[in-house]
Amino acid sequence: MIERDVQGRDLRTLVVPRVGSLVETSDVWEPYWLLDPAATVVEPVVVYLKDLQASGRPATTQRSYAMDLLRWFRFLWAVEVPWDRATRDEARDFSRWIQLSDKPRRTGAPAVSAVPNPVTGKAGPGRKYASATRGHSETVLRGFYDFHADAGSGPVVNPFPLARRGRRPHAHHNPMDLHRNERSGLYRPRHVQRVPRCIPDEKFNELFAQLGSHRDRALVAFWVSTGARASELLGAHYGDADPGQQLITVVRKGTRAIQQLPASPDAFVWLRLYQAQMYGLVPTGADDPLWWTLRRPFRELGYHAAYRMFNRANAALGANWSLHDLRHTAAYRMARDPDMLLTDVQWVLGHAHLSATQLYLTPLTEDVIADVLAHHARRSAGTSTKATVSADEPSSLSYRPESLNVLFGEGTA
Structure with missing residues (x-):
């Protein structure tokens, strides 16, 4: 029996067509437009992108945000729910859909695979949406609805709420650490810290x-x-x-x-x-x-x-x-140059926080693999050497007699 939600929406059979589009306008004032299936500009998105531009976000960031919004609007068009009528039910179902559905592929595009590349060791993009993509999408959509709630042009309740806090704020907080916002999105996936890869x-x-x-x-x-x-x-x-x-x-x-x-x-x-x-x-x-x-x-x-x-x-x-x-x-x-300060590397990379630069002190994957294989080789050599030692020969490892006396109560060390 197929499980359905209270609205009878079956996500297993839901088809989200690739309708609508994001077009580049070549206009510095409005670099991108989001168009609906009838090729009409989606005004709520245009207004939101203008607000992003006013806060100093470059055109590349506006495009990234608009792509997340296009994915969300395509879902709403498929379930026939207006954007300003979306509730937590739609946000929940969208979060499930983007987690479990395959990414759309263009006709004739090569098949994708998550198998690591034999040359680089990097995994391919895979068929599913990456956790970073889902996390970015959740953040963008929550900000989009927060903006329209403040402007009075959207739903009063944000469909993408923050997670419920079930404990006292900043409980067990180290006073030496800075306070951070501990509340993330309710439907935000767990962030997986990826180790940067370099080319040997x-x-x-x-x-x-x-x-x-x-x-x-x-x-x-x-x-x-x-x-x-x-x-x-x-x-x-x-x-x-x-x-x-x-x-x-x-x-x-x-x-x-x-x-x-x-x-x-x-x-x-x-x-x-x-x-x-x-x-x-x-x-x-x-x-x-x-x-x-x-x-x-x-x-x-x-x-x-x-x-x-x-x-x-x-x-x-x-x-x-x-x-x-x-x-x-x-x-x-x-970062691996002993004569170069890590703060210099931070300045060159333009990192706001040194913690971002410290990621490059992480051992490289190929170096770790080589070290572990060398460890196993040394273990194998050590095992074979021990096997040739006669059982009658005394071991070079032994406890000190005075320590044994203390342990068994026969004297003091």
């Missing part, structure tokens, strides 16, 4: 050899030596590169702060070769883009084009490293 030096050299142009080599060399995020480096302008001081200026993703980052000499060598190759073909004003496509008509290089470039090099090795793994690699290299 020998594998990085193989990957670098697969890059097909001076531009690609310059980009990867900058990413792996500065620790900049992919979008931060791609947003650099021609005048931001300072070869004389080995510095390149980027705009930080979260704070939008302008920061100069030191880069390796090799990065500037590849940059110079790339600029010589493009000389006279693209504008070179101080405010012009630093990175361009290599084919006509020349356009500013975007993230997706850089992502495809890196994936082509990956495919040649059968690997699945990401652009962000280059940032992890830079962080691990710097």
Whole structure:
């Protein structure tokens, strides 16, 4: 017998069509629009994105939030519930659906697998939504309804409530630690702290050899030596590169702060070769883009084009490293340098808290595996050596006589 809720909604047979869309407008004031199945702008989402923009969220963050909202609206359209009539029942069912349902796949897209890659050891994306995706979605939807509740344009009760607190606030709290908000979303999944992965030096050299142009080599060399995020480096302008001081200026993703980052000499060598190759073909004003496509008509290089470039090099090795793994690699290299302070690494990476930088002190997976295998080898060698010792030979390990006297009450030590 199929279990149903009080409304008779059967999530096992529920089909959520991929209707509606998120479109890029090329308008800095409204970078993205969420459209319903009739191609009409969903105004509650547009207003919320404007509020995000007012609070300093960049267009990339607005897109990320809008994708979570699109997934939620598709669910509501499938169950035929207006967004402002959604209750905890819809929030609960959506949280169950996103946890247990397979992610939609485009027609002709290759099958996904969670089996670790034999080259990198990284698991694939898998068929289900990741816990990080579900957690981010819950946070966005709770904030969306909080915004409309404050504005008086949505339901009074947030469908995505905070978890009930069943004990005294800050009970058993260490007074040396800062107080934090202990209440998370009721339907928020448990957060799994992922250990950052870096590319081993020998594998990085193989990957670098697969890059097909001076531009690609310059980009990867900058990413792996500065620790900049992919979008931060791609947003650099021609005048931001300072070869004389080995510095390149980027705009930080979260704070939008302008920061100069030191880069390796090799990065500037590849940059110079790339600029010589493009000389006279693209504008070179101080405010012009630093990175361009290599084919006509020349356009500013975007993230997706850089992502495809890196994936082509990956495919040649059968690997699945990401652009962000280059940032992890830079962080691990710097954090493992005994002559470099961890606070310096924090500054380079732009971390607000040192605890985020300390993740890069975590042992690498391949190093731990090698150490454990060496441990087993030593154990095996030790066992075989002990097996050859005669039983008549006295053991080299024994208790001190005076300790035995105290233990059995025959005297004092």
